[in-house]
Amino acid sequence: xxxxxxxxxxxxxxxxxxxxxxxxxxxxxxxxxxxxxxxxxxxxxxxxxxxxxxxxxxxxxxxxxxxxxxxxxxxxxxxxxxxxxxxxxxxxxxxxxxxxxxxxxxxxxxxxxxxxxxxxxxxxxxxxxxxxxxxxxxxxxxxxxxxxxxxxxxxxxxxxxxxxxxxxxxxxxxxxxxxxxxxxxxxxxxxxxxxxxxxxxxxxxxxxxxxxxxxxxxxxxxxxxxxxxxxxxxxxxxxxxxxxxxxxxxxxxxxxxxxxxxxxxxxxxxxxxxxxxxxxxxxxxxxx
Amino acid sequence: xxxxxxxxxxxxxxxxxxxxxxxxxxxxxxxxxxxxxxxxxxxxxxxxxxxxxxxxxxxxxxxxxxxxxxxxxxxxxxxxxxxxxxxxxxxxxxxxxxxxxxxxxxxxxxxxxxx
Numbered sequence: 122x123x124x125x126x127x128x129x130x131x132x133x134x135x136x137x138x139x140x141x142x143x144x145x146x147x148x149x150x151x152x153x154x155x156x157x158x159x160x161x162x163x164x165x166x167x168x169x170x171x172x173x174x175x176x177x178x179x180x181x182x183x184x185x186x187x188x189x190x191x192x193x194x195x196x197x198x199x200x201x202x203x204x205x206x207x208x209x210x211x212x213x214x215x216x217x218x219x220x221x222x223x224x225x226x227x228x229x230x231x232x233x234x235x236x237x238x239x240x241x242x243x244x245x246x247x248x249x250x251x252x253x254x255x256x257x258x259x260x261x262x263x264x265x266x267x268x269x270x271x272x273x274x275x276x277x278x279x280x281x282x283x284x285x286x287x288x289x290x291x292x293x294x295x296x297x298x299x300x301x302x303x304x305x306x307x308x309x310x311x312x313x314x315x316x317x318x319x320x321x322x323x324x325x326x327x328x329x330x331x332x333x334x335x336x337x338x339x340x341x342x343x344x345x346x347x348x349x350x351x352x353x354x355x356x357x358x359x360x361x362x363x364x365x366x367x368x369x370x371x372x373x374x375x376x377x378x379x380x381x382x383x384x385x386x387x388x389x390x391x392x393x394x395x396x397x398x399x400x401x402x403x404x405x406x407x408x409x
Numbered sequence: 410x411x412x413x414x415x416x417x418x419x420x421x422x423x424x425x426x427x428x429x430x431x432x433x434x435x436x437x438x439x440x441x442x443x444x445x446x447x448x449x450x451x452x453x454x455x456x457x458x459x460x461x462x463x464x465x466x467x468x469x470x471x472x473x474x475x476x477x478x479x480x481x482x483x484x485x486x487x488x489x490x491x492x493x494x495x496x497x498x499x500x501x502x503x504x505x506x507x508x509x510x511x512x513x514x515x516x517x518x519x520x521x522x523x524x
Contacts, residue, residue: 122453123452124452168455182427182481185427186428197504214522337484337485341482342515346518346522347522349458350522352455353455355471355474356451356453362434363439
């Protein structure tokens, strides 16, 4: 199949939009890429998933290169959860070709709804003021009592401390997130941000930065499987990746000026829209 | 085990790696895409780790684009390597082991992914 020139430019534009939104919300942008490619351009699902995983890695790398300099990313927590997400990503990638996607899409849509509601209602900026912020900035520690961290909130101009709670639950949720990442090419930040924020007590900004850090490795684990099975199409993945790189840099710069409560609400509404889209696609209403 | 460690050097190493890799990847993608557009070579096809060399040697824009995509794919993997080394330098053995295990899982993905 030969593509028209303007289609390439539209792929680039889709990547740009997904990159801006994805970086601001700590999601890979895949949830936007896949519907656009599959529903808008009739790209086969597996090829769209591979392009989306590329976009997820681009978002993660671009956003992390900005976030780590701000001391928002908890790299020890991210690494620990990656143990679960990579295993999930491999499993998801391997079974993606075996199972009917319709059933998975419906289950995914249903699963998104409670997360969206919780996030819409939940309080996001948890933490206590720190006495010696200059020394504590950008540090994460691991004591017998668990992972801790300190981060700076530019909106209130204060340093906040937090402690990671319920790590086993977080690992379990990360495994599921990794699996869905490999199956659907969605990065899984969609699950990791609420998992860290709501289940593990990690502040939203830290959760978003740490999720961005993690999704690249998770997506890489699944992408190597898609590449080896011949699903990586450069003419689709390259323009999407370039768009996402530019968009992620813009989105990450804009993120600190967006109030966290609004960010969570926007995220919740986005989740609901995606849930409806995914559900319709799952039951075969929206074509493809 | 109440070890407190500063993440500054780790952050710097990760930041440099990701920025350099992104620039290299973007340059390859732009060059390949511009070439494909200029030469109107817009026929879709998959490229794998095995076929990328063939496309590069036969002068096909897909080879260049695929190379850019593989550089991108290598970034998260390289990031795990950088952190494993950095954790080791800090004598934070627990997190070095965590990083190496993640790396092992990625190697497993390559083996299991073979069609």
